[in-house]
Amino acid sequence: MTIVALLGAGAVALGLVLTLVMVVRRLVVRMVERRDARIAAQLRPIAFSLALDTISSPPPLEGRAAIVFTRILGELSVALRGDARERIATVARTAGLVDREIRTLQRSRRAWRRAAAASVLGRIATEAAAGALIGALADPSRDVRGAATLSLGNIRAVQAAPSILAALTTRAVPRAVIVRTILRMGAPALPALRAAAPVGDAQARATCIALIGYLGDASDGRDVLGYLDDPSANVRASAARTLGRLGSRATVGPLLASLNDPAGFVAGAAAEALGRLRARVAIPGLFQLARTSGTSWTSSAAAHALARIDPDATRRAAAAWGASPALHEAADLLDLGATPSDLS
Amino acid sequence: MSAATAFILGYFIVLNLFYLALTALAWREVARHLHAEAYVDEQDALSSPLTPPVTLILPAYNEEAGVVESVRSVLSLRYPEYEVVVVNDGSTDTTLEELRAAFDLVPVRVAPRGSIPCAEILATYRSRRDPNLVVVDKVNGGKADALNCGANIARYAYVCVIDADTILEENALIRVMKPVFDDPDLVIATGGIVRIANGCRIEHGRVTDVALPRGRLATMQVMEYLRAFLVGRIGWSSVASLLIISGAFGVFKRSSIEEVGGWRTDTVGEDMELVCRLHRRARERGDRYRIVFVAEPVCWTEAPETLRLLSSQRRRWQRGLAETLWRHRRMIGNPRYGALGIWGMPYFALFELAGPVIEFLGYVIVIAATLTGVLSLEVFALFALLSMGLGIVLSVAALALEELGFRRYPTERSMARLFMYAIAENLGYRQLLAFWRVRALIDLARGERHWGEMHRRGLGGIASRKA
Numbered sequence: 001m002t003i004v005a006l007l008g009a010g011a012v013a014l015g016l017v018l019t020l021v022m023v024v025r026r027l028v029v030r031m032v033e034r035r036d037a038r039i040a041a042q043l044r045p046i047a048f049s050l051a052l053d054t055i056s057s058p059p060p061l062e063g064r065a066a067i068v069f070t071r072i073l074g075e076l077s078v079a080l081r082g083d084a085r086e087r088i089a090t091v092a093r094t095a096g097l098v099d100r101e102i103r104t105l106q107r108s109r110r111a112w113r114r115a116a117a118a119s120v121l122g123r124i125a126t127e128a129a130a131g132a133l134i135g136a137l138a139d140p141s142r143d144v145r146g147a148a149t150l151s152l153g154n155i156r157a158v159q160a161a162p163s164i165l166a167a168l169t170t171r172a173v174p175r176a177v178i179v180r181t182i183l184r185m186g187a188p189a190l191p192a193l194r195a196a197a198p199v200g201d202a203q204a205r206a207t208c209i210a211l212i213g214y215l216g217d218a219s220d221g222r223d224v225l226g227y228l229d230d231p232s233a234n235v236r237a238s239a240a241r242t243l244g245r246l247g248s249r250a251t252v253g254p255l256l257a258s259l260n261d262p263a264g265f266v267a268g269a270a271a272e273a274l275g276r277l278r279a280r281v282a283i284p285g286l287f288q289l290a291r292t293s294g295t296s297w298t299s300s301a302a303a304h305a306l307a308r309i310d311p312d313a314t315r316r317a318a319a320a321w322g323a324s325p326a327l328h329e330a331a332d333l334l335d336l337g338a339t340p341s342d343l344s
Numbered sequence: 345m346s347a348a349t350a351f352i353l354g355y356f357i358v359l360n361l362f363y364l365a366l367t368a369l370a371w372r373e374v375a376r377h378l379h380a381e382a383y384v385d386e387q388d389a390l391s392s393p394l395t396p397p398v399t400l401i402l403p404a405y406n407e408e409a410g411v412v413e414s415v416r417s418v419l420s421l422r423y424p425e426y427e428v429v430v431v432n433d434g435s436t437d438t439t440l441e442e443l444r445a446a447f448d449l450v451p452v453r454v455a456p457r458g459s460i461p462c463a464e465i466l467a468t469y470r471s472r473r474d475p476n477l478v479v480v481d482k483v484n485g486g487k488a489d490a491l492n493c494g495a496n497i498a499r500y501a502y503v504c505v506i507d508a509d510t511i512l513e514e515n516a517l518i519r520v521m522k523p524v525f526d527d528p529d530l531v532i533a534t535g536g537i538v539r540i541a542n543g544c545r546i547e548h549g550r551v552t553d554v555a556l557p558r559g560r561l562a563t564m565q566v567m568e569y570l571r572a573f574l575v576g577r578i579g580w581s582s583v584a585s586l587l588i589i590s591g592a593f594g595v596f597k598r599s600s601i602e603e604v605g606g607w608r609t610d611t612v613g614e615d616m617e618l619v620c621r622l623h624r625r626a627r628e629r630g631d632r633y634r635i636v637f638v639a640e641p642v643c644w645t646e647a648p649e650t651l652r653l654l655s656s657q658r659r660r661w662q663r664g665l666a667e668t669l670w671r672h673r674r675m676i677g678n679p680r681y682g683a684l685g686i687w688g689m690p691y692f693a694l695f696e697l698a699g700p701v702i703e704f705l706g707y708v709i710v711i712a713a714t715l716t717g718v719l720s721l722e723v724f725a726l727f728a729l730l731s732m733g734l735g736i737v738l739s740v741a742a743l744a745l746e747e748l749g750f751r752r753y754p755t756e757r758s759m760a761r762l763f764m765y766a767i768a769e770n771l772g773y774r775q776l777l778a779f780w781r782v783r784a785l786i787d788l789a790r791g792e793r794h795w796g797e798m799h800r801r802g803l804g805g806i807a808s809r810k811a
Contacts (some may be wrong), residue, residue, distance in 0.1 A: 005726060007357070011733035018740045019763070025747060026756070112379030143380050150388075174526030176395075180388040203529045207394070214393055297457050300499075325455035332452040336475055 039068045047072045050091050051084045058095055070097045074123030089126040098124065102132045105148075111141035118144055122151020130157040137163050137172070146177045153181030161185060161192035168196070168204035175207060187215050194223060202232035209235065213242030221248030228254050233263035240266060244273025252279045259285045259302075268301035275305025283310060287317065291324050303330035307338075349713065352706040353727075359695050360734045366579030367741045373582045374574070374749035377639060389518055389525055390424055396502055396524065397425035398517060398595070401494030403487050404430055404508035408437040411508050412446040417549030418506070419474060423517045427476040430508070431494045434463075434484025443479050447471040454478060458496035458598070460606035462489050468497070487591070488607035488614040495601055503601070507592045511541060511551060511644040519641035520595050523634065530634045532600040532622060535589030536641035537573045539752065540566050544644065551644050556758050561654060564773050565647045567765045571742040574639065574749075581637035585688030587623070589635070591615035593643035596622075611671075613664015620672045627681045639749065655780045662700070662784035663792070669693050700781035707775065732770040739766035 043065065049055045050073075061069050070092065077088045092098050101124075104117035118136050121129040129151070136148035137160070149167070152160040164181055167173040182189050190212065197208040209227055212220050224246065227239035240258050243251040258270035259282075271289060274282040282305070289302035303326035307314040311334050317323055318331030389395050400418050404411050411430070418428050432440045443449060449469035456465075463485035471477035482493055495503055502524065504517060520536040543557035557563050580586045589596075591614065601607075604621045607614045619635060626633040648654040669676070669692060676693050678685040710727055713719035743759070743766055746752065753759055 003353075008726060008730040008733050011730065011737045015733065015737040015740050018737065018744045021744055021748075025744075026759070115379060143376070146380075171527070175528065176389060176392070176522070176525030179394050180392055183392065210394060296455055296459070300455050300457060303455070325453060328453035329455040332454075332470070333475065336450070336452065336470060336472060338475055 035064070036068050039065050040072060043069045044072055047076050047088075051076055051080060051088055053084075053087060058091060061095070066097065066100065070101065070120055070124070073097070074120045077125050078123050085125055089124055089128075092124045093126055093128055098126050098128055102129060105132055105136055105144075111139075111144055114139060114141065115143040115147040118147035118151050122147070122154035125155050127155055127157065130155060130160070133157065134160050134163065137167070142173070145173050149173045149177050149181050153184035156185055156188070158185050158188045158192070161189045162196065165192055165196035165204070165208065166200070168207055169200035175203070179207065179211065182211050183214065190215055190220075194220075197223075197227070202230075202234050205230065205232065206234045206238035209238045209242050213245040216246060218246050218248035221246045221251045225251055225254050228258050233261075233266050236261060236263070236266045237269040240269035240273045244269075244276035247277065249277060249279070252277060252281060255279070256282055256285055259289055264298040268298040271298070271302040271305040275308040278309050280309060283313065290317075290326050290330075296326065299324055299326040300329065303327045304333075306330065307334050348709050349719065349727075352702070352709065355702055355706075356731060356734070359699065360738075362691055362695065363575070363734075363738050367575050367738065367745075368579075369582045370575045370578040370745055371741075371748075373578045374639065374745055378749055389522070390422060392424075392525075394525075395424050395518075396521070396528065397427075397500040398423065398502045398504050398521065399494075399498035399500045399598075400426060400428045400504045400506060400517075401491060401498065402428065402430045402506055402508045403433055403490030403494065404435065404439050405433045405484070405487070405490070406435045406437045406439060407508045408435070408439045408442050411439050412442050413546075413549045414506075414508050414511065415443065415447065415477065417511045419477065420514070420549065421512060421517050422514050423521075425500075426504075426517065427478065427499055429494045429497050430477070430479045431490040431497075432479060432481045433486070433490040434482060440479070440481055444469070447477055447479075448473050449477075449479055454480075454497055456496040457499060458602055460492040460496055460602060462493040462496065462606075465493065486609055488609045488611075491614070492606040492609075495598060495606060498598055501598050502595055503598050504595045505591065505593075506643060507645065509646060510538075510592050511546065511549060512593070513551065513642045513644070516593070516641035516643060520593070520638050522638060523636040524595070524597075527634065530632055531636060532597045532626070532633050533589055533594060533619065533635045535577070535586070535594040535637050536643055537577075537639055538569065538590050538592050538643050538645050540569055540647045541644035542647050542649065546644075554752050554754070556753065556761055557647070557649075559649050561651065562647045562649050563761070563765050564769050565654075567739055567742070567762060567769055570746050570762075571739055573637075574745045575738070575742050577637040578639055580688060581635075583683050583687065584634070585682075585684040586635050586637050587619055587684070587688055587692060588616045589619050589637070590643075592645050593641075611664060611667045612660050613668050616664055617668040617671065620668050620675070623681065623684055624672060624675060627684075642752075651776075655783075658777060658780045659784035659787060662697075662781040663788050665692065665697055666785060666788050669697055697785075700778040701785065703775075703778045704782050735770040735774060736767050739769065742766075 046058055047069070050058060058069065073088050073092050077085055080088065098121065101117040101121050105114050105121065108114050118133060121133060133148045133152050136144055139145050139148065149164055152164065161182065164178055168175060168178055182193065193208050193212050193215065197205055197212065209224060212224060221243055224239050224242050227235055230236050230239065236258065240255060243255055252274065255270045255273050259267050261267045261270065267289065271286055274286065286302045286306045290299050290306060303314065307330040314327065315331045315334060318327040402414065415428060415430060430443060448471055450472055451467055452470040454468040463483040465480055465482045467481045469479040478497060480493055480497055491505055506512060516536060520534050523531045523534050540557065540562060541551060542562040543555045544551045545553035556566060577586060577588065594615070600622055604625050607618050611617050622635065648657055675681045675685050676689040710719060710724060714721060714724040743762055747759065753762065
């Protein structure tokens with residue numbers, strides 16, 4: 001029975017420790033929150049004055065005050081544009097706050113501290129941190145790599161785009177983080193996207209092509225056309241959608257051919273793109289698909305595309321005997337006053 | 345020590361080792377989640393054009409009291425693109441009329457995208473005010489059938505299923521979808537935490553003030569839900585063995601649901617059974633996949649406040665568990681199914697299914713042995729203290745996780761009250777649950793298959809559910 005007594009004593013001890021952890025944590029959190037609020041109330045007017053250029057440098061800060069002040073500058077910087085933002089970055093650099101965060105990013109043993117430092121550096125929007133942030137893309141922690149990636153997007157460090165896009169295949173950084181970063185970098189990231197699109201796995205290729213659709217223009221259509229023949233159906237579907245988004249009418253012919261793609265969702269994506277391009281030449285092919293496709297997903301996409309291109313013809317077709325459910329749906333949506341986005 | 349008492353002691357030790365391991369895993373995950381919050385910005389996902397659209401499916405059966413409030417709540421979610429499909433599953437009350445009047449529904453034709461078998465669709469409606477709201481009126485076929493119908497109608501590649509009597513927090517959908525944004529190729533299902541709304545203030549389909557229920561029974565369930573979600577689901581999810589995504593709030597890849605044939609209509613545990621089948625199919629095909637639990641997105645639901653209703657709910661859950669484990673028994677202990685086969689399934693079979701029987705027998709044997717003098721009173725007291733002590737530790741650990749990670753109950757008074765309940769639930773409530781779960785197995789052996797009763801006051805009024 002000794003074992004039972006020992007287990008019982010262990011359980012009681014564990015329970016007491018956990019209870020103590022809870023109580024202490026709540027007390028500590030409350031104390032820290034109050035202290036930070038007090039410090040922030042004192043420092044916030046100084047940060048505003050720096051942004052407005054009414055003072056040129058902050059008072060010397062140490063310890064917790066420096067941490068809170070860096071955080072305030074980061075929050076402020078995110079909300080600012082132009083000169084005021086530049087001033088915040090300059091102040092943070094000259095006051096040594098940037099160096100302090102870079103040191104934390106490079107030396108802290110705790111991953112969450114490195115991730116927080118990477119995040120703050122991006123918020124302050126200082127290019128001086130670009131090198132350290134690019135270095136952090138190789139950090140062993142996925143959280144740190146993710147924070148560094150987002151920060152590189154915030155400071156528009158386009159030179160990091162190739163490394164960031166490579167992470168689409170290695171999964172070193174979550175895909176959503178990469179997408180946000182590249183979108184923040186904007187059109188300057190296009191060369192890196194064009195270079196990354198042919199390499200990597202299917203998901204990486206599909207994502208690069210989709211991003212080209214949001215950042216590129218009609219002139220990118222020619223490059224994207226080649227992906228309509230990609231071995232991966234996901235890549236072909238992404239290419240079809242991107243072509244619709246880029247708006248190049250020169251791509252209508254290949255998109256018409258994609259209506260016969262063996263993968264139903266690729267044909268559906270091509271139909272959607274043709275609808276977006278308002279390609280009247282596609283009407284017969286879309287009617288055919290809306291009436292006869294074995295995949296209801298595809299026939300619905302075709303019917304919606306038709307409704308975008310020629311609403312009256314869609315209503316007439318839906319009223320005809322033997323019309324498909326997809327045409328009925330599209331016609332009813334039109335009668336309800338559906339917008340193009342309702343029909344996408 | 346007799347063989348029986350040695351077995352019971354050993355069983356308790358192994359069970360509690362499992363619990364402690366799950367708690368440790370959950371602590372690690374919650375800490376990681378907290379640190380990631382420092383740099384993740386939901387606004388980015390909201391503005392990203394690559395955020396995948398989602399279809400929300402709300403099966404509704406006699407939900408006249410709460411359905412309008414629930415639909416309003418989901419129509420005001422923060423998410424870039426989504427549609428809402430309400431499936432009126434042959435309600436005999438005024439559910440459909442309430443929806444018609446509140447959302448200005450007009451009859452339209454909707455083309456089904458999927459072909460999972462389901463009961464006949466009588467009519468489809470779309471809201472004139474919000475064309476992204478579709479209402480399907482169909483012949484009664486039960487919740488699973490209504491979900492299958494909703495999945496067929498769904499226009500988008502991901503479906504989020506929620507009960508028509510629950511309330512989603514404004515950011516719940518964007519948060520539960522986060523694993524999908526990060527890994528769209530791998531993630532086939534995600535689930536969020538369900539919390540108890542009794543006692544909370546609800547205004548215009550939103551929980552505006554979080555508080556504990558006044559009633560003891562509902563407060564006991566708050567503790568129980570914290571333990572189940574914050575320890576059980578987070579822990580199992582972290583070792584790729586999540587077996588339950590609550591039917592009240594879960595997201596699924598539509599193509600994965602179609603591949604496995606949708607929700608089964610011949611079980612009362614259709615949510616668990618579907619997740620089990622998704623695991624099984626993916627493992628048997630050698631697919632790389634993930635089924636993930638996300639602790640932050642919250643769905644609020646109403647907990648039963650009477651013993652009769654709670655008993656009915658728990659017996660149904662236990663029957664569902666038994667049916668699922670029996671149907672997928674070849675996965676139990678089978679290394680072909682990875683960590684789920686080696687650890688998850690045996691745990692559910694030995695401790696969640698057989699546990700109540702052994703616990704109940706344990707009480708009987710130990711009490712009988714004490715009364716007959718086989719076991720001394722001292723040893724009996726030690727057993728009782730050990731059993732309750734470990735129970736309290738696990739509940740307090742769940743409470744500590746809540747405090748560490750989420751702090752949804754802001755007042756010290758609420759936490760102190762929950763702490764008292766963490767102790768009190770081991771003195772009668774836990775034993776009562778074990779008794780009901782044993783009864784569920786007896787019901788099953790007798791061939792009972794019905795859902796039981798679920799009268800609801802409704803989060804916005806009075807409702808009743810019976811199917």
